Amino acid sequence: MxxxxxxxxxxxxxxxxxxxxxxxxxxxxxxxxxxxxxxxxxxxxxxxxxxxxxxxxxxxxxxxxxxxxxxxxxxxxxxxxxxxxxxxxxxxxxxxxxxxxxxxxxxxxxxxxxxxxxxxxxEKLINSNPFANIKNVKETEGDINILSVNQLKKLIRAPDRTTYSGYRDFSMLILQIDTFCRVGEIVSLKKKDIDFERGIIRLRSTMTKSRRSRVLPISEYTMRLLRKLIDYTSKKSNSEYVFLTVYGEKMSANHFRSRLKKYAEAAGLDMRIYPYLLRHTGATMFLEANHNTRLLQLLLGHVDPRQVLRYTHLSSAYIKSEHEKHSPLNQVVK
Structure with missing residues (x-):
């Protein structure tokens, strides 16, 4: 009944x-x-x-x-x-x-x-699911692009560090290359999230895509940049955020993307430059130098280890170098 x-x-x-x-x-x-x-x-x-x-x-x-x-x-x-x-x-x-x-x-x-x-x-709010037999469109794997070391050097030289906005943008570039942070995580970084004594930044769960907090080490060079930036902005604004506009407001991800595009043009880079490319490039360079996929997974903040493979397509130069070392032909032709 x-x-x-x-x-x-x-x-x-x-x-x-x-x-x-x-x-x-x-x-x-x-x-x-x-x-x-x-x-x-x-x-x-x-x-x-x-x-x-x-x-x-x-x-x-x-x-x-x-x-x-x-x-x-x-x-x-x-x-x-x-x-x-x-x-x-x-x-x-x-x-x-x-x-x-x-x-x-x-x-x-x-x-x-x-x-x-x-x-x-x-929830039994509809009798049938019209999407039940709808398949995804087949995706073809696109080309994987990363920046070379020379391209990265040109890019980070583009901001005018004698101005506040240029110094801020340079610091954001360096932080992303150093930590592989997503742009949304960078613009959401607060002063309290940086531990200068331990040389780490804390990404709160509300900041991250996975909704899981993580702790990332940062280099001495990056720490010096951030400390100088915070010393300056603290005198101009009461904002809790690290990266601010010239009006003292929190930087947006889109603002950084547009600035990055201008720097790419100024650096003479004939390719589309965007924050994810920097993350991908940094992750690839880290793996080529370290070969530790588990550590890279933790730094990138991925739950599934298979996701790391999307970021770590090794450069052709590295593949060629390893092939030269380990080719079976080395044992056959002396």
Whole structure:
């Protein structure tokens, strides 16, 4: 009897909740209750808005009945073949506004929706999951790029260290190369997170992508830079953050990205320079010198050791050097 009452209640809920906005709201509130990171919540919101934009532009109602496997597959095809990259972004040159998103981007767009509908089905708020048989787009492994030592030297020479902003940016570059921190972790660094006596920085769980805190060593050179920077900013601002704008506000990740782009141009580097590239480069150089993947995993903050492989594609020069040393041919041809 109780089971029948429960089922009747579920059916009434299913009849009542037809608007996608209502279903998303239930899902979103549940994820907040689970303590999901804010950046993940923002990704859920963005991917949902993106999907709703597609539905509206194709005259679909924003209701559950509009979300069918056929509609989802058409959505995927549209993203792959027709969606214009950076459409509406005035700061992006025309040459970058090409048609079709990458498989990686498409799968990222699908991930949040997949999570949402899996949740709704598990909670018995929908009768079936329209994403159940939708597969990810096959991804091809892209080229792995890292900066050479000479390129890194050119890059760190670009900021004008006689100015506050140049010295700050130089310090941020050095810190990322030294520790492989993510840019979000760097801009969120507070003065209290630096232990100058022990030569370490503490990344709080609220700062990290994995939601796990970690402690990273920093070199003497990096410590001197940070100490000088903090001594200066402490006289100008009461902010608790290490890296500040010229107005005394916390630096944003996007601000640093745009500054990095300008330095790359000033250094004459004919390639796209972005914070992740510095992280990847530092990790690769560390592994080539140390060969300790477990230690690198801890420094990078990855839970799964397999994730380290994405950052540690060894340079062709190192591979050639090791091949020369250990080639079986050395034992055959003397």
């Amino acid at each position: 109780l089971k029948r009452v429960e089922n009747d209640y579920v059916r009434r809920e299913q009849d009542r909740i037809e608007l996608l906005d209502d279903l998303f709201d239930i899902f979103y509130r549940a994820k907040i209750a689970e303590g999901i990171a804010e950046r993940t919540l923002e990704t859920y919101r963005e991917n949902y808005r993106f999907f709703c934009g597609y539905l509206k532009s194709n005259d679909f109602e924003l209701k559950l009945k509009s979300v069918t496997p056929s509609v989802i597959r058409n959505y995927i095809t549209w993203m792959l073949k027709s969606k214009r990259k950076w459409n509406g972004h005035s700061h992006k040159p025309e040459k970058y506004q090409t048609e079709g998103l990458s498989p990686v981007t498409v799968n990222m767009r699908l991930k949040g929706l997949r999570t949402m509908f899996r949740f709704l089905h598990a």
